[in-house]
Amino acid sequence: MEVAVLNIQGKETGRKITLSEAVFGIEPNNHTIYLDIKQFLANQRQGTHKSKERNEVAGSTRKIKKQKGTGTARAGSVKSPVFVGGGRIFGPRPKDYTQKLNKKVKRLARRSILSQKAKDGAIIVLENFNFEAPKTKEFTNILSNLGIQDKKVLFVLSDINKNVYLSSRNLPSVNTITASELNTYNVANATSVVLLEGAVEVIESILTK
CATH class of the missing domain: 3.40.1370.10 (Ribosomal protein L4/L1)
Known part of the structure; x- marks a missing residue:
């Protein structure tokens, strides 16, 4: 050519x-x-993406309310993913692509x-x-x-x-x-x-x- x-x-x-x-x-x-x-x-x-899970979030482990009688779901920690400021469920972790x-x-x-x-x-x-x-x-x-x-x-x-x-x-x-x-x-x-x-x-x- x-x-x-x-x-x-x-x-x-x-x-x-x-x-x-x-x-x-x-x-x-x-x-x-x-x-x-x-x-x-x-x-x-x-591959440096990272979010904190419940065991990595800073916060008290105090049980925030009693187990029964509140009419709502059980809750044992403010670090729970269902609360604002809690850890993320199955968040991204560092990975080699x-x-x-x-x-x-x-x-x-x-x-x-x-x-x-x-x-x-x-x-x-x-x-x-x-x-x-x-x-x-x-x-x-x-x-x-x-x-x-x-x-x-x-x-x-x-x-x-x-x-x-x-x-x-x-x-x-x-x-x-x-x-x-x-x-x-x-x-x-x-x-x-x-x-x-x-x-x-x-x-x-x-x-x-």
Whole structure:
């Protein structure tokens, strides 16, 4: 699959890059995409939720009224869950939500979502560039030139580039990562995926192991 390489003005450079069919041209496996996204979201959960049960609530254990003759239900403690300020019944407890997924499944999921984006024409290959200093305005100009200023964009760099990252950090619709950080959720969550020319080789080397 050949894709034209664009410059930061949004125009073709006259060069084309061949995207690997093994990464960008397979039949998408939707179930592996689902499994990888589910694992990613589950692993983001802190699992630190906690509420106090009746044995953890501060309060007197004095029997608050006599057992019989009141015409109401028996009550032995103000910490009972049926009273305001009492403990919670079966409340949440700290839990580890981490899930495991085989490496081969994760690689297949990432190849599948990239192939789907390529099939939809949502992948743009941009020539390598750099900023002399962080400038958000210059970055938004690039998005405008590419015609994706109003879309959710995933910007994939070949390596860490501090100036480009800082230039895009204030833009809520743009997510800038390196090729080694690429995951299924970020690709699926983006409307347009912009790959720097150098990032394509890194992605293909990772996903064709």
